[in-house]
Amino acid sequence: MNLEEISALKHSGGGKVVLLVMDGLGGLPERPGGATELETARTPNLDRLAAQGVCGLHQPVGPGITPGSGPAHLGLFGYDPLVHKVGRGVLSALGIGFDLRPGDVAARGNFCTVVDGVVTDRRAGRLSSDRNRELCERLRGIQLEGAEMHVETVKDYRFLLVLRGEGLSPGLADTDPQSTGLEPLAPQPLAPEAERTAAVVRQFIDRAGDLLAGDERANMVLLRGFSSRPSWPLLPEVYGVRAAAVAVYPMYRGVARLVGMDVLATGETFSEEIATVAHHWDDFDFFFLHFKTTDSAGEDGDFARKVELIESVDRELPRLLELAPDVVLVTGDHSTPAVLRGHSWHEVPVLLWSTTCRSDGVRRFGERECATGSLGPRIPAIQLLPLAFAHARRFDKYGA
Amino acid sequence: MNLEEISALKHSGGGKVVLLVMDGLGGLPERPGGATELETARTPNLDRLAAQGVCGLHQPVGPGITPGSGPAHLGLFGYDPLVHKVGRGVLSALGIGFDLRPGDVAARGNFCTVVDGVVTDRRAGRLSSDRNRELCERLRGIQLEGAEMHVETVKDYRFLLVLRGEGLSPGLADTDPQSTGLEPLAPQPLAPEAERTAAVVRQFIDRAGDLLAGDERANMVLLRGFSSRPSWPLLPEVYGVRAAAVAVYPMYRGVARLVGMDVLATGETFSEEIATVAHHWDDFDFFFLHFKTTDSAGEDGDFARKVELIESVDRELPRLLELAPDVVLVTGDHSTPAVLRGHSWHEVPVLLWSTTCRSDGVRRFGERECATGSLGPRIPAIQLLPLAFAHARRFDKYGA
Numbered sequence: 001m002n003l004e005e006i007s008a009l010k011h012s013g014g015g016k017v018v019l020l021v022m023d024g025l026g027g028l029p030e031r032p033g034g035a036t037e038l039e040t041a042r043t044p045n046l047d048r049l050a051a052q053g054v055c056g057l058h059q060p061v062g063p064g065i066t067p068g069s070g071p072a073h074l075g076l077f078g079y080d081p082l083v084h085k086v087g088r089g090v091l092s093a094l095g096i097g098f099d100l101r102p103g104d105v106a107a108r109g110n111f112c113t114v115v116d117g118v119v120t121d122r123r124a125g126r127l128s129s130d131r132n133r134e135l136c137e138r139l140r141g142i143q144l145e146g147a148e149m150h151v152e153t154v155k156d157y158r159f160l161l162v163l164r165g166e167g168l169s170p171g172l173a174d175t176d177p178q179s180t181g182l183e184p185l186a187p188q189p190l191a192p193e194a195e196r197t198a199a200v201v202r203q204f205i206d207r208a209g210d211l212l213a214g215d216e217r218a219n220m221v222l223l224r225g226f227s228s229r230p231s232w233p234l235l236p237e238v239y240g241v242r243a244a245a246v247a248v249y250p251m252y253r254g255v256a257r258l259v260g261m262d263v264l265a266t267g268e269t270f271s272e273e274i275a276t277v278a279h280h281w282d283d284f285d286f287f288f289l290h291f292k293t294t295d296s297a298g299e300d301g302d303f304a305r306k307v308e309l310i311e312s313v314d315r316e317l318p319r320l321l322e323l324a325p326d327v328v329l330v331t332g333d334h335s336t337p338a339v340l341r342g343h344s345w346h347e348v349p350v351l352l353w354s355t356t357c358r359s360d361g362v363r364r365f366g367e368r369e370c371a372t373g374s375l376g377p378r379i380p381a382i383q384l385l386p387l388a389f390a391h392a393r394r395f396d397k398y399g400a
Numbered sequence: 401m402n403l404e405e406i407s408a409l410k411h412s413g414g415g416k417v418v419l420l421v422m423d424g425l426g427g428l429p430e431r432p433g434g435a436t437e438l439e440t441a442r443t444p445n446l447d448r449l450a451a452q453g454v455c456g457l458h459q460p461v462g463p464g465i466t467p468g469s470g471p472a473h474l475g476l477f478g479y480d481p482l483v484h485k486v487g488r489g490v491l492s493a494l495g496i497g498f499d500l501r502p503g504d505v506a507a508r509g510n511f512c513t514v515v516d517g518v519v520t521d522r523r524a525g526r527l528s529s530d531r532n533r534e535l536c537e538r539l540r541g542i543q544l545e546g547a548e549m550h551v552e553t554v555k556d557y558r559f560l561l562v563l564r565g566e567g568l569s570p571g572l573a574d575t576d577p578q579s580t581g582l583e584p585l586a587p588q589p590l591a592p593e594a595e596r597t598a599a600v601v602r603q604f605i606d607r608a609g610d611l612l613a614g615d616e617r618a619n620m621v622l623l624r625g626f627s628s629r630p631s632w633p634l635l636p637e638v639y640g641v642r643a644a645a646v647a648v649y650p651m652y653r654g655v656a657r658l659v660g661m662d663v664l665a666t667g668e669t670f671s672e673e674i675a676t677v678a679h680h681w682d683d684f685d686f687f688f689l690h691f692k693t694t695d696s697a698g699e700d701g702d703f704a705r706k707v708e709l710i711e712s713v714d715r716e717l718p719r720l721l722e723l724a725p726d727v728v729l730v731t732g733d734h735s736t737p738a739v740l741r742g743h744s745w746h747e748v749p750v751l752l753w754s755t756t757c758r759s760d761g762v763r764r765f766g767e768r769e770c771a772t773g774s775l776g777p778r779i780p781a782i783q784l785l786p787l788a789f790a791h792a793r794r795f796d797k798y799g800a
Contacts, residue, residue, distance in 0.1 A: 356428060397743055
């Protein structure tokens with residue numbers, strides 16, 4: 001069922017749903033046959049929810065696919081990431097909290113090194129973020145005809161370019177030749193309506209080349225992933241809910257904003273995030289609550305810290321449950337096993353709790369027990385939110 | 401695999417399949433963690449079939465989707481309900497056993513109250529069926545130019561309008577404005593070929609308004625869901641079988657007729673239904689046997705009665721098995737948990753019995769045990785009938 005078909009079934013009224021995402025929750029044992037991070041963690045509150053609700057493992061994008069954070073979250077929000085694609089430029093903007101407006105054209109930029117006209121280092125010697133900030137400040141001196149320009153540091157050698165103005169189009173090919181020894185490519189329009197935008201980008205590149213000419217390493221820019229904010233059906237309209245996002249990191253706030261959620265101001269800790277949910281409890285029907293650091297610990301290869309962080313979420317959970325949500329969905333956006341030090345393709349533990357669940361015999365929230373639960377060992381992530389809203393009694397019957 | 405692809409594999413000959421549908425079979429416990437209706441019922445015969453066959457839970461339409469009876473049965477017959485849609489007019493006709501012919505245009509009608517041109521009650525004070533019958537009799541006095549007209553009482557304030565004649569089209573918008581305080585809408589053609597039909601409907605509405613003018617409450621009609629019998633691949637041709645339906649209620653007889661089954665005359669009880677199957681055993685390869693009252697008990701919130709009704713089916717089952725079917729598929733069309741007093745989105749217990757099953761360790765026919773069975777906890781309903789016909793040895797190999 002696609003979003004339009006689901007949306008046709010919504011009605012007004014229904015229960016409150018909380019989606020708690022522990023980023024990169026899924027894990028692997030340190031030694032084959034051992035316990036994963038989640039299985040190692042002492043999680044009495046999650047275990048109780050698991051025992052009363054239904055469990056499973058979800059597949060974020062597809063079999064064997066390791067998702068990035070953007071697609072993984074879109075999946076949890078019910079948007080098929082293979083259909084609802086977000087360009088790299090837009091993802092860069094979301095990642096630094098840039099207020100991207102409809103019609104803006106965003107691109108991911110690299111500072112690079114060019115010698116005798118060919119790229120010799122696509123990352124300008126892995127530039128520092130501080131140096132990046134100095135160079136971005138210099139680029140802000142550029143005046144473009146036909147568009148307002150924003151240049152923002154992302155990290156290391158990466159920056160964000162945003163063009164704002166009437167009639168711009170993101171239909172441009174990358175200027176990054178993708179390997180050294182080649183010339184930077186001229187910005188090519190992929191459709192007639194992008195010709196003017198290509199001309200504006202050409203101006204930017206020419207002026208950037210002039211301004212950076214003196215630098216030994218970062219003397220040119222490469223641009224990729226020209227893209228604009230997509231115009232998708234928005235989550236509040238699809239499900240007929242008032243939807244709020246509580247997340248500390250800009251990327252997740254940005255993806256939530258992309259699907260139309262209200263992004264709430266919050267603090268830096270999970271405890272403060274729960275306080276934010278509590279403060280706004282009466283104003284929304286759906287809360288997306290994001291916990292980031294389980295993923296960071298996984299990326300760092302720190303098994304013990306990931307275990308501790310999962311336990312810290314479990315300890316705070318009763319404060320969330322005191323609010324008496326009707327439906328609670330707890331999962332990760334993808335797996336980040338500490339032993340792999342990065343995102344992986346493994347299915348992700350998920351529990352769905354409501355008073356209308358048929359208990360499925362799972363007693364502990366962990367990968368191996370979840371694989372035996374009645375959500376099944378490979379439920380597509382995009383099916384979870386519709387299921388949660390069904391338990392919240394927010395849909396009419398399909399057909400008579 | 402779609403119906404055409406499946407059909408390409410059929411061959412002549414093969415075993416006999418019985419599909420026994422206990423309407424609304426799936427349930428929920430009265431208290432979290434308790435037993436469902438089916439789990440509470442004493443069902444030694446179903447349990448024996450479950451132990452020898454394979455079990456699972458099927459998903460009627462999609463995750464979180466609560467199906468109506470029409471789509472739910474189409475799914476069990478192997479027709480994707482998201483592709484094979486039936487209009488409300490056609491469903492109304494099926495529901496009262498009206499003999500809808502190809503080319504007929506059917507609409508669901510409401511008697512309503514109009515004051516000063518605007519609808520003040522879309523249901524005419526929830527009219528009684530008796531009064532409805534009197535009003536339908538009055539409407540039958542209408543003579544239309546260009547079409548034969550049938551008006552039939554459905555229930556309460558609802559009636560069925562069927563137009564019959566050459567060149568009619570169902571491409572008309574609803575005349576029901578969907579809320580009070582608005583004028584009834586004029587019948588609008590949605591395509592040029594429906595213009596003449598719109599004119600016929602306009603005549604009907606004008607004449608109905610004249611004939612009902614004296615009534616205080618039911619002084620106008622609203623029409624919705626203009627539709628015609630779909631022309632789908634028929635089940636007997638798809639699978640190469642002689643297919644019979646044994647059902648007491650008109651709706652299920654109608655849906656079976658829609659996919660080309662022969663609908664057999666039968667009695668009012670399950671015992672009589674089994675006698676009907678026995679009587680026609682040699683004449684058909686496939687029997688759809690429908691048991692309605694489990695759903696009714698669920699709708700009434702009567703947990704104990706639903707349990708008793710399931711037990712009554714189990715007691716009669718040996719008489720069906722004595723006929724020695726090659727494949728038996730037992731399931732519900734959807735869940736109707738007594739605690740929810742209505743259809744729900746929950747997956748539905750299913751058992752498939754044949755001598756070519758790999759037994760999967762399920763010993764009891766109930767929701768929680770079925771969730772662990774080898775059909776899986778969320779097999780799409782449309783996959784069940786092809787699987788049953790495979791066990792009946794009715795398909796050739798795919799490819800060499």
